[in-house]
Amino acid sequence: MTESSPPIDETPLRADALRNRERILAAADEVFLERGADASLEDVAKRAKVGIGTLYRRFPTRDALLGALCDERLLALAANSRKRDDVLDPGMSLRAFMVELATHASHYQGLAVLFGTMLKSHTTGCYAGAEEGRRLLQRAQKARAVAKNVSFDDLLYVITAASLAVEQGGPVKSRVTHLIDLFLDGIKMR
Template sequence: MRADARRNHDRLLAEARTVFAEHGTDASLEDVARRAGVGIGTLYRHFPNRHALMSAVFEDAVNELLARASELRTAPNPCQALLTWLHEVVGHAAAYRGLSRALMSASPDSALSRCGTPMREAGEALLTRAQKEGTVREDVQITDLLQLTHAIALAAEESPGDPHLADRLLTLTLNGLKH
């Protein structure tokens, strides 16, 4: 990629992070382009659709969560490691209004949905370890847990007057996982 194209790409990502955090994932892509100092055509050359841009924006967050899952795989308490990671997943999802809704409704072949594969794999490793220890029920699946974390983040987003709602709902949900 040419140097000017790389700069445009990087500026678009930086501005998209800011705009999505401030206004949610339904924010105007024209606003993202304008803030980055480029035309909307340049944005679409780099990111063919909203989901592609969202996927690129959230890649850093996904990488952080993957690194954290890797760290937690050797934690002394496998159940607590899983619970810690799921709390962090909810926290990341809550940072961008609309992310949870977009993840829950993304088509399986979309760029945004493909971000989920490494997340499922990382969560599966933590879940399996807790299940082998006997502290988490065997019938729990990581796909269900990730859907629940997105639903909890969405519920918290819809109730901005209750800053502790996500923690309460996640704690309630996670208590149901244990033997």
Template sequence: MTTPERARPARAPRADALRNRDRLLAEADRLFAAHGTGASLEDIAKQAGVGIGTLYRHFPTREALLDALLQQRFEQLWGRAHEAGSGSPYAALAAWLREAAGQSTAYRGLPSSIAAALRDTTSHLNTSCQAVREVGARLLAAAQAAGEVRTDLDGTDLVLMANSAAWLAQQDHAEDRLDRHLDVLLAGIRTPRRVE
């Protein structure tokens, strides 16, 4: 008697499928870094030595491919939040915001993709973006509870601030101004210190 299709356990991916996926990710990272998030998916598949159908089997949309690439970058942001136990909550939040903005400059056009994914719940990138937002929101809440940061902000504001600084830095190749943009944003969210 054969096992019904639904009852069969899921098979582990074949070794060649895993190699193809790894090659696709490596080429996507290279081409997105060189040409931005609008780089040709056909070129990515060709450079990886596979057909476009193989790319779509692994990554059904451009956002799914971006999401897979950004998982490692986003894990650094999640790690930053877990390391934030020492020091002031504001310092932890500021470090996280700088890291988030830096990650958003990885590929030209990425800030726009992240901003769109925050609004589009059907995007493959939405879940990761929401997870990053929640981590930032926890750091923000701690800084707000300590009275170090304005209370009229939320996690979405933080992600959009990081994205806006990254977007500005990508305009006219002004990446060297990213820290300056972030300094201005961070000064704007800081609670004014009272003079005694």
């Protein structure tokens, strides 16, 4: 599977496997909110009342678990972004999406560090978020709002940096917006 290939559809889960998956996701959300994204996966399994093997069968890596937790939010962010195409110019659309991603990347303490890798986990939401970011970047470059030599990975580095800065304190939304604006000013076509 390549970075830009769509996620592979999973076969439908048995009822007990689906219940375990939902319990794991609910427990992970609670544990990560309490202790951060680097909390023990054993603690997640205990809170979900499943064995660690069950957790790893469903989510083989921490990134896969975080990706599944973030799926709905990332799908919504991507869908909302596409709706702005007729309202905002390409540069402002890219800015708005970057601010939303950076704000989301600080949902759990420590998520920002893993965010770029998590977006490559090939869950449906992660795939949608990454593809929307790439689409917006290409659109902004075509409109000459962003330099041609800027890559999607460059955007991820900035989103990660802004999210990490927010973890150090300060109002999330205004600080993220300020940092993203500083970056976008630096990559405008001259």
